[in-house]
Amino acid sequence: DAGITQSPRHKVTETGTPVTLRCHQTENHRYMYWYRQDPGHGLRLIHYSYGVKDTDKGEVSDGYSVSRSKTEDFLLTLESATSSQTSVYFCAISSGGRAFFGQGTRLTVV
Amino acid sequence: AQTVTQSQPEMSVQEAETVTLSCTYDTSESNYYLFWYKQPPSRQMILVIRQEAYKQQNATENRFSVNFQKAAKSFSLKISDSQLGDTAMYFCAFSGINDMRFGAGTRLTVKP
Structure with missing residues (x-):
């Protein structure tokens, strides 16, 4: 466990509003990533x-x-959220050729 | 930029049988890592197996093994003695100098 936490875990927001997702690590790793996961x-x-x-x-x-x-x-900031940004967002870190992931944030833009 | 391709969106296998998931990638880098991750419905990303590109020997982890063909840029995952708990999405991933890229995934169903 590389000590990665994402917040919030779930969020519903309205179109046009700004949204910030946070990824926090406790291991002092240099590389950090943000991904979105969508079916297909x-x-x-x-x-x-x-x-x-x-x-x-x-x-x-x-x-x-x-x-x-x-x-x-x-x-990670969505300056003005759109419905196409509805997704699950993952933060990850890598170190020594190994990658570790946060639990994911489910973001819904309505 | 690196690309990772998984050409099998869905696969199924009978319990106790063997299944192979395919992955190809494209890169101009010579040193990199390749991974297979498993994602069950819980959404957790679980590392299944890891291969260092400079190692010619294929990685193995219990029932999981890879066939790494560096020249062909191919990295397939073989699951032996499939178990019901192996049912999940499987992602192939490439990690180079800076970024890490994933394939679109293969949904594997193990049938009793």
Whole structure:
């Protein structure tokens, strides 16, 4: 267990509102990732971070931004949520060729 | 960018039989890791097996083994003596220098 927690675990929000998901780790790992999981698509990479204030885009980054001001926290923000962003979001960390996942956040945009 | 392809959306197998899940990937990197993850209905991501690209020997973990063909960029998972508890989504994943990419998944059903 790499000590990853995601919050919130569930959220329902309205279209057009901003939403921030938090990923917190206790192991001081350098690499952190945000994915979304949708049926038929597996896990698609949204953004990732390779250090404090060092982030890069993944394959589905439009409509999302991230921040990493501390090693332990990686925040994912939906600036203006849309129904197409309804999904399950996973945070992950990797270290030494091993990856560990948070429990997931189910986000529903109505 | 790296891509991972799982061409079998769904598979089924009889209990105690053997099943093989396919995965291909594309990358220009020479050092990387490959994984198979299992996701039961609980949504938890469970590492099944891991392969380091520089190792020619195929990884094995009890009933799970891989056939890693680096030149062909192929990484299949063989499950022997399938059990009902193996029913789940299975994801193939690639981890390179920075990012980690997943395939679309294969839903495996083990039938009694």
